[in-house]
Amino acid sequence: MGKVLVEKLLRSCPDVNALYILVRPKAGQSMSERVQDMMKCKLFDRVREDNPDFHQKIIPISSELMQPGLAISPEDVQTLTSCINIVFHCAATIRFDEPLKHALQLNVIATQQLLSLAQQMQHLQAFIHISTAYANCNRRHIDEVIYPPPVEPKKLIDSLEWMDDNIIRDITPRLIGDRPNTYTYTKALAECVVQQESGKLNIGIIRPSIVGASWQEPFPGWIDNFNGPSGVFIAAGKGILRTMRASNDAVADLIPVDVVINLTLAAGWYTAVHRPKTALVYNCTTGGINPFHWGEIEHHVMSTFKRNPLEQAFRRPNANITSNYLINQYWILVSHKFPALIYDLFLRLSGQKPQMMRIFNRLHKAIGLLEYFSSQDWEWNSDNMNMLMSQLSAEDKKTFNFDVRQLNWPEYIENYCIGTKKYVLNEDMSDIPAARQHLRKLRNIRYTFNTVLLVFIWRVFIARSQMARNIWYFVVSLCFKFLSYFRASSTLTQ
Numbered sequence: 002m003g004k005v006l007v008e009k010l011l012r013s014c015p016d017v018n019a020l021y022i023l024v025r026p027k028a029g030q031s032m033s034e035r036v037q038d039m040m041k042c043k044l045f046d047r048v049r050e051d052n053p054d055f056h057q058k059i060i061p062i063s064s065e066l067m068q069p070g071l072a073i074s075p076e077d078v079q080t081l082t083s084c085i086n087i088v089f090h091c092a093a094t095i096r097f098d099e100p101l102k103h104a105l106q107l108n109v110i111a112t113q114q115l116l117s118l119a120q121q122m123q124h125l126q127a128f129i130h131i132s133t134a135y136a137n138c139n140r141r142h143i144d145e146v147i148y149p150p151p152v153e154p155k156k157l158i159d160s161l162e163w164m165d166d167n168i169i170r171d172i173t174p175r176l177i178g179d180r181p182n183t184y185t186y187t188k189a190l191a192e193c194v195v196q197q198e199s200g201k202l203n204i205g206i207i208r209p210s211i212v213g214a215s216w217q218e219p220f221p222g223w224i225d226n227f228n229g230p231s232g233v234f235i236a237a238g239k240g241i242l243r244t245m246r247a248s249n250d251a252v253a254d255l256i257p258v259d260v261v262i263n264l265t266l267a268a269g270w271y272t273a274v275h276r277p278k279t280a281l282v283y284n285c286t287t288g289g290i291n292p293f294h295w296g297e298i299e300h301h302v303m304s305t306f307k308r309n310p311l312e313q314a315f316r317r318p319n320a321n322i323t324s325n326y327l328i329n330q331y332w333i334l335v336s337h338k339f340p341a342l343i344y345d346l347f348l349r350l351s352g353q354k355p356q357m358m359r360i361f362n363r364l365h366k367a368i369g370l371l372e373y374f375s376s377q378d379w380e381w382n383s384d385n386m387n388m389l390m391s392q393l394s395a396e397d398k399k400t401f402n403f404d405v406r407q408l409n410w411p412e413y414i415e416n417y418c419i420g421t422k423k424y425v426l427n428e429d430m431s432d433i434p435a436a437r438q439h440l441r442k443l444r445n446i447r448y449t450f451n452t453v454l455l456v457f458i459w460r461v462f463i464a465r466s467q468m469a470r471n472i473w474y475f476v477v478s479l480c481f482k483f484l485s486y487f488r489a490s491s492t493l494t495q
């Protein structure tokens with residue numbers, strides 16, 4: 002989301018002088034190498050076309066959320082406090098399996114530290130915090146208010162500070178209570194921390210639901226990660242994922258990333274200009290406005306990947322969702338574990354390292370963590386989103402479009418799936434005929450395998466059971482009778 006925000010600011014807000022972005026070194030790359038890489042990304046193609054020198058506006062600031070004071074140097078603190086007008090805070094850990102202490106540090110303590118830095122900023126007009134629509138997923142109906150936190154954040158921070166990691170792991174389920182993971186729990190605490198500062202700053206809180214590929218900007222279908230549904234779509238497209246627990250009729254509250262960013266920017270403007278007395282919360286969701294369901298998503302994902310197959314698929318794409326636990330377990334056994342076992346056996350026999358079972362184990366862990374969100378639905382009130390839209394001029398409504406009533410879901414899902422192929426997997430669209438050929442080969446292998454298996458089972462059956470033999474003779478004689486009748490009647494008509 003950070004990248005999409007930077008791109009949109011550069012493209013649609015030419016009067017913005019500079020963008021200070023907090024970046025950490027990662028995976029052997031320095032801060033500036035990472036920023037260089039980001040600017041080379043396809044996402045920035047349109048900006049690059051309009052202004053090849055756009056990089057001059059981007060000023061990276063070295064920062065690490067795990068460190069005290071976010072590890073921002075005193076000189077950088079000086080720069081930031083003297084020239085920042087608006088803060089957009091979207092850094093977080095979004096992993097569902099993050100240990101509580103880590104999630105607390107990244108999502109709550111780092112937010113607290115950024116807020117105290119913001120308080121020193123002399124020209125700050127607005128502080129926009131990105132939360133999640135699922136921060137309060139323990140409720141069915143979610144209003145645009147900050148709910149009382151499950152625990153006072155400061156108390157939890159103080160307690161976890163002295164606790165051993167093993168103790169924290171043991172008490173985590175008790176602490177998070179009816180929330181499914183440490184992510185939603187710490188995001189709820191972060192909202193509370195933001196609220197505690199709302200007297201001193203102009204604050205807006207954006208709560209997106211499940212962020213997906215871009216709808217329109219900078220081009221349809223842009224996505225570059227495996228988070229949320231993207232990984233599920235790819236696994237289904239590769240023919241690996243065949244079954245998942247999800248409710249066909251539950252609303253799939255996907256929200257395109259460009260919609261979230263447009264709303265975030267509009268909220269930044271509104272907060273700075275109108276300075277609301279208390280922090281305004283914007284539920285940024287689609288379910289209440291233009292609902293679409295997981296069953297429909299399944300249909301359109303499968304149809305897109307059949308028409309535009311991914312390269313080197315493991316099997317032909319054919320994923321089904323079910324809300325029934327036992328049916329899902331059955332298909333996991335038959336369509337996941339059994340083929341994985343056979344394929345690994347084949348790899349072993351051909352002297353290679355088995356890998357399919359390992360892939361399936363990881364897939365099962367990942368979808369197990371997502372099922373909570375795909376098996377039920379929520380109702381979000383979106384009055385503030387509507388209010389914000391009514392405040393925009395006609396031109397701004399177009400430039401910062403977040404009117405999801407216009408979203409055509411089948412078209413969006415098709416672009417989303419093609420986006421995963423092009424931008425996540427870096428596959429070329431010109432290779433589609435070869436991918437189709439590969440699917441035909443897989444279909445033939447399946448037919449051959451099924452026929453051999455059927456003949457084998459039948460042979461064993463016939464050898465062991467008199468009744469099976471009788472049925473077999475009966476069926477064969479019936480076929481012969483039918484054939485001879487068919488021959489006789491065709492001779493008569495001649």
Ligand SMILES: CCCCCCCC/C=C\CCCCCCCC(=O)SCCNC(=O)CCNC(=O)[C@H](O)C(C)(C)COP(=O)(O)OP(=O)(O)OC[C@H]1O[C@@H](n2cnc3c(N)ncnc32)[C@H](O)[C@@H]1OP(=O)(O)O
Nearest residue numbers: 095096097098133225226228229230237299320367374375
């Ligand atoms: C036919 C379809 C029907 C559809 C059916 C329904 C679908 C429903 C789907 C979903 C709905 C729910 C969604 C809810 C959302 C809530 C909203 C929010 O507010 S938050 C945002 C959401 N956050 C997450 O999505 C984090 C979830 N992910 C995780 O927590 C972890 O990733 C986890 C536990 C699932 C897996 O952790 P690990 O440690 O096993 O794996 P790791 O490190 O994440 O990555 C696996 C491999 O993928 C590569 N990878 C990851 N990103 C990559 C990238 N961009 N490019 C290339 N490779 C990448 C990595 O390098 C790694 O590969 P190497 O093993 O190292 O080789």
Ligand SMILES: NC(=O)C1=CN([C@@H]2O[C@H](COP(=O)(O)OP(=O)(O)OC[C@H]3O[C@@H](n4cnc5c(N)ncnc54)[C@H](OP(=O)(O)O)[C@@H]3O)[C@@H](O)[C@H]2O)C=CC1
Nearest residue numbers: 002003025065066067091092093131132133209210211212
């Ligand atoms: N994706 C989704 O479906 C949803 C996301 N959100 C919220 O939107 C925001 C952005 O999410 P999204 O873009 O999807 O997530 P990403 O994981 O892509 O982005 C998170 C950002 O936080 C940074 N970050 C994480 N840990 C550290 C650290 N220790 N030090 C410095 N920076 C760090 C990451 O930097 P780096 O690149 O160095 O890792 C990355 O830029 C989050 O607040 C999330 O809670 C809300 C609803 C849905």
